[in-house]
Amino acid sequence: MKSPAISTEKRVGSEHLLAIKDLKVWFPVKSGVLQRTIGYVKAVDGVDLNVRKGETLGLVGESGSGKTTLARAILRLTKPTEGEVYFDGTNVLKVDRQQMRKLRRRMQIIFQDPYASLDPRQTVSSILREAMEIHRVSSNKYEVNRRSLGLLRKVGLDEEHLYRFPHEFSGGQRQRIAVARALVASPDFLILDEPTSFLDVSVQASVLNLLKDLQKDLDLTYLFITHNLAVVHHMSDRVGVMYLGKIVELAEKNSIYRNPKHPYTFQLMAAIPLPEPEARRKEVLLEGDVPSPVEIPPGCRFHPRCKYATEKCKKEEPILAGRNGHLVACLYEIDFSTEEVAGEFVNV
Amino acid sequence: MIDRENEEKTILEIRNLKVNFHTYRGEVKALNGVDLRLYSREVLALVGESGCGKSVTAQTLIGLLPENAHIIEGEIILKGEDILKKTKEEMRILRAEELATVFQDPMTFLNPVLTIGTQLREVFTLQKGLFVEALAIARTKGNLDFTELLNKQNSVFQTEIKPSRRETRKVVNSLCVGILRLVKLPDPERILKQYPFELSGGMRQRAMIAMALARRPSIFVADEITTALDVTIQAQILRLLKELRDKIDASTLMITHDLSVAAEVGNRIAVMYGGNVVEVASARTLFAEPLHPYTQMLLRAIPNIANPVERLESIPGTVPDMINPPPGCRFHPRCKYAMEKCAEERPKLKEVERGHEVACYLH
Numbered sequence: 001m002k003s004p005a006i007s008t009e010k011r012v013g014s015e016h017l018l019a020i021k022d023l024k025v026w027f028p029v030k031s032g033v034l035q036r037t038i039g040y041v042k043a044v045d046g047v048d049l050n051v052r053k054g055e056t057l058g059l060v061g062e063s064g065s066g067k068t069t070l071a072r073a074i075l076r077l078t079k080p081t082e083g084e085v086y087f088d089g090t091n092v093l094k095v096d097r098q099q100m101r102k103l104r105r106r107m108q109i110i111f112q113d114p115y116a117s118l119d120p121r122q123t124v125s126s127i128l129r130e131a132m133e134i135h136r137v138s139s140n141k142y143e144v145n146r147r148s149l150g151l152l153r154k155v156g157l158d159e160e161h162l163y164r165f166p167h168e169f170s171g172g173q174r175q176r177i178a179v180a181r182a183l184v185a186s187p188d189f190l191i192l193d194e195p196t197s198f199l200d201v202s203v204q205a206s207v208l209n210l211l212k213d214l215q216k217d218l219d220l221t222y223l224f225i226t227h228n229l230a231v232v233h234h235m236s237d238r239v240g241v242m243y244l245g246k247i248v249e250l251a252e253k254n255s256i257y258r259n260p261k262h263p264y265t266f267q268l269m270a271a272i273p274l275p276e277p278e279a280r281r282k283e284v285l286l287e288g289d290v291p292s293p294v295e296i297p298p299g300c301r302f303h304p305r306c307k308y309a310t311e312k313c314k315k316e317e318p319i320l321a322g323r324n325g326h327l328v329a330c331l332y333e334i335d336f337s338t339e340e341v342a343g344e345f346v347n348v
Numbered sequence: 349m350i351d352r353e354n355e356e357k358t359i360l361e362i363r364n365l366k367v368n369f370h371t372y373r374g375e376v377k378a379l380n381g382v383d384l385r386l387y388s389r390e391v392l393a394l395v396g397e398s399g400c401g402k403s404v405t406a407q408t409l410i411g412l413l414p415e416n417a418h419i420i421e422g423e424i425i426l427k428g429e430d431i432l433k434k435t436k437e438e439m440r441i442l443r444a445e446e447l448a449t450v451f452q453d454p455m456t457f458l459n460p461v462l463t464i465g466t467q468l469r470e471v472f473t474l475q476k477g478l479f480v481e482a483l484a485i486a487r488t489k490g491n492l493d494f495t496e497l498l499n500k501q502n503s504v505f506q507t508e509i510k511p512s513r514r515e516t517r518k519v520v521n522s523l524c525v526g527i528l529r530l531v532k533l534p535d536p537e538r539i540l541k542q543y544p545f546e547l548s549g550g551m552r553q554r555a556m557i558a559m560a561l562a563r564r565p566s567i568f569v570a571d572e573i574t575t576a577l578d579v580t581i582q583a584q585i586l587r588l589l590k591e592l593r594d595k596i597d598a599s600t601l602m603i604t605h606d607l608s609v610a611a612e613v614g615n616r617i618a619v620m621y622g623g624n625v626v627e628v629a630s631a632r633t634l635f636a637e638p639l640h641p642y643t644q645m646l647l648r649a650i651p652n653i654a655n656p657v658e659r660l661e662s663i664p665g666t667v668p669d670m671i672n673p674p675p676g677c678r679f680h681p682r683c684k685y686a687m688e689k690c691a692e693e694r695p696k697l698k699e700v701e702r703g704h705e706v707a708c709y710l711h
Contacts, residue, residue: 062581172666200398200667201646202397202645202662204649205649205660205661205663206662208651209659229579229653230608230650230651230652234660271580272579272653273586273606273609274653275607275608275611276652276654277611277614277631289548289550289551290578
């Protein structure tokens with residue numbers, strides 16, 4: 001139930017905070033004694049994406065679809081092969097190290113595994129202090145302490161947690177510490193890469209709530225990456241679906257869940273297990289597995305698994321286009337209305 | 349759907365099972381009196397968060413607890429016998445014939461240097477009864493359909509003539525192909541010649557299920573079998589489990605942390621918390637009228653696409669420390685209905701409605 005008081009608080013602007021143009025990240029596959037390149041893993045293979053100021057853009061896809069590589073390429077943690085990434089008008093891939101460091105203050109990432117992303121030998125206070133030093137936020141001891149405490153309170157922890165080590169915390173608390181660290185330099189943009197997939201459901205809920213609250217309080221823009229379609233539905237304003245390194249559909253949340261236009265999205269939605277044993281829906285299951293990103297099928301990359309595929313699909317690669325902000329990369333307009341999807345199930 | 353009479357037939361009963369683990373930090377009281385019944389031909393989903401004891405329950409059942417674990421008390425009755433009293437060798441035979449298990453990561457359980465065919469043939473070579481039945485059918489009918497053999501007939505078929513090596517190979521091969529067809533693996537002949545690394549995660553999991561079913565077990569333990577898979581592959585495996593539910597003569601104990609997965613395939617669902625089963629009900633009842641406060645809160649904590657909310661309800665506090673667990677009901681420090689009594693004595697699982705059991709003083 002959406003209460004109007006809450007939904008108006010969040011300000012989603014029309015201008016783009018992040019614009020990605022034809023981004024490609026190819027990893028060479030080497031073989032033989034001479035280590036010659038025999039092919040490429042096309043992890044990200046031509047992605048166009050805009051993230052609006054203040055929104056949460058959810059990115060879903062199966063493992064190997066390139067979600068994480070895309071996130072890393074945006075922050076230049078992985079060097080892209082081709083393409084452009086504009087953050088607030090600046091081309092992230094062209095700036096020098098000095099400028100990149102400044103940009104990184106404004107764009108931060110939270111990783112999946114809070115057990116691996118925090119240094120086990122540092123206390124929370126020193127983890128936060130280090131981040132402040134790197135981002136040149138402050139070096140005054142008193143100021144650093146004051147800020148650390150403020151950050152911890154913001155993420156639902158307290159002063160007593162400041163001098164503890166990561167192993168003394170539960171998974172949910174660790175993820176909160178990772179969030180606090182990401183907020184050190186007051187960023188505008190956060191990439192959340194599967195932030196709750198390591199957490200138990202009861203803890204997941206509190207972390208998701210925290211992320212929503214922080215977004216409202218601090219006017220943050222999120223790129224939320226996950227394979228969990230229910231979580232992304234809960235968190236996002238718009239959702240993009242990735243398949244084999246490309247975005248195949250991008251639309252406003254309700255539009256994509258209720259009225260998917262790409263056959264892959266449609267089948268993905270139908271595969272979501274619902275916490276409702278009463279829900280009966282038509283089984284439209286995807287057959288087969290994701291092809292290898294080294295040998296991407298020609299034409300539409302989904303055609304070998306698509307039951308609507310024609311000869312044309314094998315030759316022509318569709319582009320991402322559409323009306324009313326609902327973009328889809330499919331050569332045909334398919335009517336799925338005869339089949340039911342998650343979100344519109346019938347109770348029996 | 350399972351019919352009423354069958355539903356009442358208990359084939360496995362776990363009574364007051366308590367298991368501790370020795371660690372350098374102290375005794376981990378992993379199971380604190382687990383009570384659970386598995387009815388014939390049903391799928392019982394055992395749900396809970398990490399550390400609640402669902403996997404330890406399964407490990408105790410199949411007799412594969414780690415070295416540092418020890419069973420304090422309790423019994424596990426399978427077909428009238430307490431399997432906790434069995435020797436290691438007896439348990440090994442039991443695992444081969446009655447208790448088939450499939451784990452989360454198939455790659456660690458498949459032998460990487462043997463083909464799927466070699467590994468599957470090995471299973472059939474050990475199943476003498478099945479082989480004799482298959483041989484008899486092959487001789488009388490010519491062709492073999494594995495579904496006919498799925499239910500144990502205890503060798504009604506007798507055969508006098510010893511099969512030639514060639515005939516044995518032919519029968520075993522058709523059994524292999526038949527079981528791979530049953531788990532919907534495409535092109536079984538080719539898969540028999542492949543090595544595990546050549547198969548995708550979903551296919552490996554199907555191969556594991558095939559190897560488990562080949563033993564015609566009476567209990568099929570599925571420990572987080574879809575956790576490592578993608579949603580679309582998960583949906584395929586869940587559909588397979590649903591189809592098998594009606595075909596095989598086994599009861600399934602499905603362990604999962606995902607309530608939605610439990611809702612998809614489980615006939616009944618048992619919720620565990622802090623080493624206890626806190627609520628058991630049919631899948632339908634559990635989602636419609638959860639009675640235990642933990643179950644209620646858990647259901648409100650998961651995002652549901654069919655019924656979206658602006659804010660999820662989170663459960664305050666953290667999972668209990670199993671070395672020094674809270675006294676009484678282990679959920680009481682996080683429970684908003686907690687009473688004095690809750691901190692003193694652990695509530696026992698009791699039936700409040702037909703088929704709906706809950707361990708809470710509120711009911």
